[in-house]
Amino acid sequence: MREVLMTGSEILVACEKVSTEAEVTGINRWYKSLEFTPVNTTPGSGRRTGWGLRMIRNGKIGVSGEWGMIDPFRLVDKVIGSCRYGPAALFSFPEESPESEKTITDDLTAITHDTVYTYLNSLQARIKEIHPLAALSARIQWGKDSFAIMNSRSLRGSYSKTTVLTSLWITLPSDTGLLQSGYSLNTTDSLPAMNDVLDMLLLPIHAERFDSLSAAGRKKVVFSPMAFSLLLQAVRAGVSGKLLGEGASPLAGSEGKQVLSNMLTIRDLPRLNSGVSSAPFDSEGIPTRDKTLFEDGIFTGFLHDLGSAAECKAESTGSSGRNLGEHSKPVCTNLTVDPSVNGSVNTLEETGSGILVTSILSAGGGNAASGNFTLDCGRVYLFRRGEILGYYDGCVLSGNVYDTLSRVTAIGSRQYRSGTDLLPFISLDGISIR
Amino acid sequence: MQKHRDLAEKAVAGSEADFAELRLARTSRTTVTHAGLTHMNNGPIEQFTGTARVFIAGKWGICEFSSPEQMHKALDKAAALAIHSKSHPVPFPILPPACRDTYSDDVNGVPLADVPLREKSFLCKHYCELLGASIPSGSARVTYDEIIRDRVIANSNGTSVREIENLGSMKTQAVLPGGLIASEELALRGSFDRFTGREKHIAGIGSDLLFRETTTCIAQGKTRVILDPELTGILVHEAFGHLVEADFLENNPAVAHLLRIGSTVGSKCVNIVDDSLQMNQPGSMKWDDEGSPGRKTQLVSSGKIINWLHTIGTASRKDTRPTGNARISGPGRTPEARMTCTYMEPGKTPLEKLKLHLDDGLYLKGFMGGATDMDRFSIAVQEVWTIRNGVIHKPVTPVVISGRVADVLGCIVDTGDDLQLSGSLSGCSRRGSSAIAVTYGGPHILISEMQVS
Structure with missing residues (x-):
């Protein structure tokens, strides 16, 4: 997060002479993922960093952003262009810094690909007990998101949180046609409760x-x-x-x-x-x-x-x-x-x-x-x-x-x-x- | 990007994995919206993304990175994930011959990126005012969306390809106070020119909408219909195309058996292709996201399935060749077998003859939304006209058509001679994946029995 904050400060400096007010947001995300199908399972991981700039110039608001490689002056240049066609600025950016916070669930950051693989295999086994022909596919991504904001009126704030993004879907061949059921849910603390997932995934009924x-x-x-x-x-x-x-x-x-x-x-x-x-x-x-x-x-x-x-x-x-x-x-x-x-x-x-x-x-x-x-x-x-x-x-x-x-x-x-x-x-x- | 491409080539060549692949992409996205008196532009938002994918001893590992300096580290990380993966081993992918080439849309006219934001903003405002003036009691909205993408795929088999894409779209929407909507999207790949000079067409959208305002409903049930080329394309894409994506089929053996090569899915006049080399269309790709060359794949010939859509992985598991349909829905994601430009091939019957052949029934035009749920589909239609004695009679309120794919494709009794393609920058989403650009189309088609609600 330090890198995001330092780059954010550089962007604010680059805005000083060309804007009335400026605000930088930064996001730092790292994750692990598992793509699971009956045929193939692929473990993954990744890291992504991005910066957004919002600026008030000549009474109008402009925005732009960059993910990955950042050039502060290029970003400022783009926002100047955006200001020309942006909405009128009817407000000032806030001055008072909010409380920063960390909501990190240690149990979650410790989850490994093996844990998720075992979880999905167990889920698949429980689904097959009910519908032997059902095929489960899933993508689970878990990790940590950090967010920071700073503006030219001295506001500074940051927070971090853990996230688990789960997408599951099953297909069920039946005499009356093919049934498909999906369930997506996002939390911050743990893998989804298996009974809840089964309740939702198995809603389609043979009838x-x-x-x-x-x-x-x-x-x-x-x-x-x-x-x-x-x-x-x-x-x-x-x-x-x-x-x-x-x-x-x-x-x-x-x-x-x-x-x-x-x-x-x-x-x-x-x-x-x-x-x-x-x-x-x-x-x-x-x-x-x-x-x-x-x-x-x-x-x-x-x-x-x-x-x-x-x-x-x-x-x-x-x-x-x-x-x-x-x-x-x-x-x-x-x-x-x-x-x-x-x-x-x-x-x-x-x-x-x-x-x-x-x-x-x-x-x-x-x-x-x-x-x-x-x-x-x-x-x-x-x-x-x-x-x-x-x-x-x-x-x-x-x-x-x-x-x-x-x-x-x-x-x-x-x-x-x-x-x-x-x-x-x-x-x-x-x-x-x- | 060329510098990064050189680095990527060296990195994959030095990898000790059974197979290593690097995907790099620099993307710039801009959106401009004009609605009533509100004007809003988002972006340009620039993004550099990289994905390393590695295959070792029958297992895959994948790692996303956000700076070119991290590509070696990302390859190592992906290798470690593959080595420790608990997945069942899968066969080595079938790789197309090595290729080193570059393709750029920039050579085909004024690139979208070279047109100033000022001009794009003006055009949205201008069209929105024209549309608004044609429906004084209604509301109008025009949205311009643009994606400029420079992507590189390099792999340890010696492939290194670079493709620079200019994707643009303009959506117009007019809504009358009673809720009747006219909505259309012009999506293209290449130059900006096709977005200009559309004043007459835009003004016509509003006047057509006013003409269609009616409270006359039709009874729900099964009826004879003619679908316009856009709806034919939607039907082909939603109701059929998703079912022949090989990664979906390999996960569902029962469905794969139903849709096996050689099985009949439609009447004899049904011929369907996926052609990623329609280079002025948003769904096109000179090379797919695994570096396989784009091509025209015949999916259905005279009503029989003759091919599925494949990636290098699914092709190896089915012991066939990749079809150039590997597409990613975002960085860090495994390529999936997805459609590109999918359409029904035209027949020889002019539209006027199709109407005479229909005699009494409905003419359905324009797409409002829809989806497929396995072999069932449901599509909201924008315009509905009755046909009496082979002549367009009067408009009625919008309807939803639905059914099962095999039933509907089997009921196509004639196909028009007028192939038209439509597309969208975010036209195709699959469960668990983000939307990607696709093209779809076909001719007018006559269907002897369609459920209309």
Whole structure:
């Protein structure tokens, strides 16, 4: 990290005479990886370092970044060019340095390729006990990310954290066609719990095929945590102060009002223990804090970075996110939905009859500005009295996410990781099915 | 980059591994977006990446590095990982003949990188205003995306190739208040010229969208359809192409048996190729990410599978030759067998005759999104028109088509004479892998039975 900080200081010096304000971010990442298939397994490792520069010049903001080899003057030159076409600078970079932090899980840094290989072999064996023809493929990457920020107003901050990024998928040949199931989850402390992985990977079910017409109309729909995560995309966009600043947020004027079902409490938790998006400060150096976005369905407020806060005359909520060399925007970090206290894990029993959505093929046709969604689900499962009866293919769900989330039938009693989210199963009423 | 290439050649030649390979890439990416009154440009973001891959005693090891000075160390690290790997041994890869060559897009016109950001920003703004003016009540967005990549692949077999790619894309999107969307992407490889002078076309997108605004729905069910060349390409890519990627098949013996060489997957008029040498297309590659030369591979001939897509590793395990389809989705990743420019070959029937042949049914045009889940696919269609007595009748609301690949390819009764290719800089993603640039296409095709929802 010392190298990143030293280069960062050099870049700031190079900016002194050509900018009003400048800010450098640096990332240092090292990892080990294992690519696992039934035929071949490849161990890997790697290291990557990058620098991002954001500058205010002639009242406008420009950005650029470099991964790998860095030339401070070349980087500054590119940002000068970017400033000419950048957005107006409505704010100053912060002065106060945030607290630096280290969240290193020693157990994780000690994990070897052999440990991961053994873990995946055991997982494969357990899957084969249930489905002898199932083939498991996986990529697990684990390591340490270090992040530093410094700006020309003396702000300095850094943190490090361990990460485990897991992608698993299985294929199951069956009489009714080929089934595929995938599960991705990211944590900071350990390899994923095997039972959770099995719960999610084995959601597709061998069942009888149903005539597609029998499922059309408006029905109760149970979303698995992975499918629920995709449904929440529109909410992630809706709570962004950037959309509010552009006059396009469907939640404008809804603060303090009942927007969703009173069964729903949605939080953004940048301080979540073992959340891979957790950080002590955001990508502009503003300290993060956990936020409740919807408390019992009542919308509590927007997420802001410095830019959207200035535009909306609000304060930054420490929610700036960006890839290296890109403009900042307010983003959700670890999104969570509170589980129910009572009830089943998958809500099928409470729901009674309906369809279960375990994965979504694509979410084309969605509109963040209105909350409208069209989810192409591929195969869905029909259930009655809590029992799976069969499946049908080619299911498309459509509706408006705010309208849909105001009609919650049941929420599962436990949360699962899905990407960076922590979500339960959820049962929703009256979704249009084609 | 030439200096680094020389170093890489020496490093792999000095390696004591059974096989050693270095991939180096310098990439610059710029994005410009104009939407309403908002203008945003990200980048250019420059990236140097290196990957060392080593094969020792039947096992692979891989190591990513971020500076050319680290390439020797990375080769050593990859070798150590291979030696200590617990993986089952696999056969030695089948390597194409050694090749030393360079290819650059720069020779084919004004390179994208030579066009100032000012001009790219102006063009986005100009097109966005034109599009916005054509749909006063709706919203318009234009995004320009550019990837300039200089990549080198050197291996211990004596191959050292360098390819300089100029990939550009312009996406236009118009949305009416009711949610009706018109979206298209022009993606290319080579010069900037093809992005300019499109005013008439851009303005036409808005007026076409207004004309299509309707509340008329069609009943879901199975019907006769004509797909436009873009949808034909999507069908070929999503519903068929992913299933003949050899690394997927070798992990799934049951599927591999269904799709074995010689098996029938479509009607007699179905001919499908993967041609990585369409050098003005974003999916093209003179050499793949293992240094194998690009080529045209016939995948389906008269409805029968005759080839799969291979890397050097999968080819050796199937005792065949690599097809030049090894592609990486990022540094530090093992090359996978992926598509490049995949399309259905045209037939001889003009579109007007296809419509007469269809008689009553639907004309489906433009792609909105979709995916494949093994042998099932699902594609959201942008424009839907009814056809009555062989003549385009009226627009109806967008639909989703779905089905199983063998069913649909078997129902293709005629193919048009009008091959068109489309592409995207991030058009293809596979589970666990990042998106890569691909090209897809075909002619208009007539399908006797398609599930429409």
